[in-house]
Amino acid sequence: MTRYDGEFFRRWLVLTAAAVEREAGRLTELDSAIGDADHGVNLRRGFAAVTAVLDKEAPDTPGAVLTLAGRQLISTVGGASGPLYGTLLRRTGKELGVEATVGRERLAAALGAGVAAVAQLGGAQAGDKTMLDALLPAVEGLGESFAAARDAAAQGALATVPLQARKGRASYLGERSIGHEDPGAASSALLIAALAEAAA
Numbered sequence: 001m002t003r004y005d006g007e008f009f010r011r012w013l014v015l016t017a018a019a020v021e022r023e024a025g026r027l028t029e030l031d032s033a034i035g036d037a038d039h040g041v042n043l044r045r046g047f048a049a050v051t052a053v054l055d056k057e058a059p060d061t062p063g064a065v066l067t068l069a070g071r072q073l074i075s076t077v078g079g080a081s082g083p084l085y086g087t088l089l090r091r092t093g094k095e096l097g098v099e100a101t102v103g104r105e106r107l108a109a110a111l112g113a114g115v116a117a118v119a120q121l122g123g124a125q126a127g128d129k130t131m132l133d134a135l136l137p138a139v140e141g142l143g144e145s146f147a148a149a150r151d152a153a154a155q156g157a158l159a160t161v162p163l164q165a166r167k168g169r170a171s172y173l174g175e176r177s178i179g180h181e182d183p184g185a186a187s188s189a190l191l192i193a194a195l196a197e198a199a200a
């Protein structure tokens with residue numbers, strides 16, 4: 001089975017930063033419908049800072065890359081998504097330990113722990129119309145392949161459209177949150193698509 005090193009994880013985050021940059025307008029538009037219109041701006045700032053700190057500190061193991069990136073997101077993103085994505089990457093990185101390379105199945109288990117930490121921090125679960133609705137299926141898919149993870153995350157994000165938000169700002173809208181894609185689920189689909197792109 002293929003092994004993935006620190007450079008792979010750095011590439012994942014650089015590809016995520018590029019996707020966020022490209023899609024920032026759409027993410028902010030989604031957040032303007034059911035939130036406060038800052039999701040694209042928040043993530044753009046956060047992932048630009050992640051790219052910069054990875055260049056500066058050049059961590060070499062998968063675990064070190066992800067924990068540094070997670071810390072950077074927590075300190076640079078003001079919105080709810082900063083601590084949540086920061087926790088996702090930090091916890092996933094912590095699970096990967098100090099090994100120089102990891103396999104896909106090991107990554108799937110670590111990402112599962114990272115997603116569980118997001119659920120614990122935000123108190124959300126599947127179907128609450130949050131980033132978890134893309135991330136939980138992605139973890140399942142990653143047990144099979146990177147492409148399956150990408151497709152599951154994309155489907156999960158689209159499946160948030162008919163849901164009523166039960167967590168975050170969108171939940172203040174009650175039934176009016178129905179009919180819109182959750183911005184955090186949309187950005188999580190970008191994160192997982194970038195992972196599949198890095199692996200391709």
Ligand code: ADP
Binds near residue numbers: 082182
């Ligand atoms: P804010 O809502 O503080 O402006 P963002 O706009 O950057 O933050 O991020 C909003 C996204 O964060 C939502 O679309 C949702 O996916 C996610 N989110 C918000 N609250 C929670 C939570 N408690 N659990 C999981 N995800 C959440």
Ligand code: MG
Binds near residue numbers: 035038039
């Ligand atoms: Mg917002």
Ligand code: MG
Binds near residue numbers: 038079080
């Ligand atoms: Mg905000």
